[in-house]
Amino acid sequence: MIRVLIADDHPVVRAGYQRLLEQAGDIRVVADANDGQEAYLAWVEHQPDVMVTDLSMPSGGMELIRRVCQRKADARLLVFSMHDGAMLVRRALEAGARGYIPKSSPPECLVDGVRALHAGRRYLAPELPAELLQRDPLDETERLATLSAREFEVFRRLALGESAAQCAQALNLSAKTVSNHQTAIKEKLGVATSAALVHLAIRHRVIESGPV
Template identity: 70%
Template sequence: MIRVLLADDHPVVRSGYLRLLDQAGDIRVVDEAGDADAAYAAFSSARPDVLVTDLSMPGGGGLELIRRVLAREPQARVLVFTMHDGPLLVRRAFEAGARGYLTKASPPEGLVDAVRSLHAGRRYLDPDLPSNLLHRDPLDEAARLAALSGREFEVFRLLAQGQSPRECAEALKLSAKTVSNHQTVIKDKLGVTTSAALVHLAMRHGVISTAGA
C-alpha cells in the first residue's frame, strides 16, 4: 500500500483527491494538511511514501515546504500538484527537490499514475509539459562550472558540502561578506536559486559524493 500525505489549502479539493486516490486500490491517504506548516508537521509524524502538495499555500508555500521536507528527509518523494504550469516554476520545484510535477488540468488518472511512478522511484512530469523541463543540459552545466574562478569553485565546493558561509570564511580565511558576495555570484553563474539546487548540481558533476563528502 502506497501511503500518501495530501497538502492543499482547499478542503473540498482535498476531499475530492482523497477519494480519487483511495479508490485506486493500492494507495491510501494517511493524512492531509491545509498549509505548509501543518504539512511539514504531518510529514514528520506520518512519514508517508509520497507527499502530494500544491504550491500556493499559507505558511511559506509549497516550494519552501519541499525544501524543509528534503532537508529532513533527502530521499523524500514529493509530487507537486498545482494549477501553475509556468516553466520557471516547474524548474524551481525540481530544483527544490520535487520528483514529480503534475497540473490540475490533467485527467484524474494522471494523479494516480504520478503517485505510483514516484513510489517506484521514477520521476514524473505532466505529459502536457515540455520534457526538457525535467532535466538540465549537463553540457550547459559543465560550461557554467568551468566559468567559475578558482576561488569561486572552492567556495562552491564547501557550500555544496553543507558548510555555512561563516564556516567557509573561516576555512578560506576570508571575510563573511566576501564569501556572501561569492555565493551570490556563484548561484548567478550556475543558474540556480536555492542551496538545494546547488548541492544537486555538485552531486551530478562529481564535485561532492552522494554522501556529501
C-alpha cells in the same frame, strides 16, 4: 498499500484528491494538511510513502519541499499545482520534488504519478514538455536560476502582491530579512522597480497574473 499525505489549502480539493486516490485500490490517504507548516509536521509524524502538495498555500509549498528534503533527501514529493510555467516546474524539481502535475491534467495522472514515485521513478505529466528539464539559455531565465530557494519564494510572493510584512509573516522571517532578500532579488534579476519584477514573473509564468 501506498500511504499518501495531501497538502492543499482547500478542504474540498483535498477531499476530492482523497476520493480519487483511494478509488485506485492500492493507495490510502493517511493524513492531510492545509498549509506548509501543518504539512511538514504531518509528514514528520506519519512518514508517508508519497506526499502530494500544492505550491500556492500558506507557509509556501516550495518551502515545504525544501524543508522535507533537508530532513530526508530521498523524500518522494509530487507537486499537483494550477501553475505549469516552465520556471516554476524547474524550481520545484530543483528544490527536491520528484514529480510535477498541473491541475489541468487528466485525473488519472495523479494516480500514475503517486505510483511512479512510490516505485522510485520520477514523474512529469505527459503534457509537460521534455525541455522543462533542460537549461534555458536566455539571460533572463539564467538570472532567475541564480535565486536561492528562499529568494525565489520571496520573489513569487512579492510578485503576487504581498507586502514585505505579509511575506515575512508567512515565511516566519523578520521584516529586515525580507527587505534584504528583496534588494538581492532585484539586483540578481536586473530590475529596479516592483512593477518590473511583476512583469518578469508573469513573462516566465511564475505567477499567472499581476497583483489584484
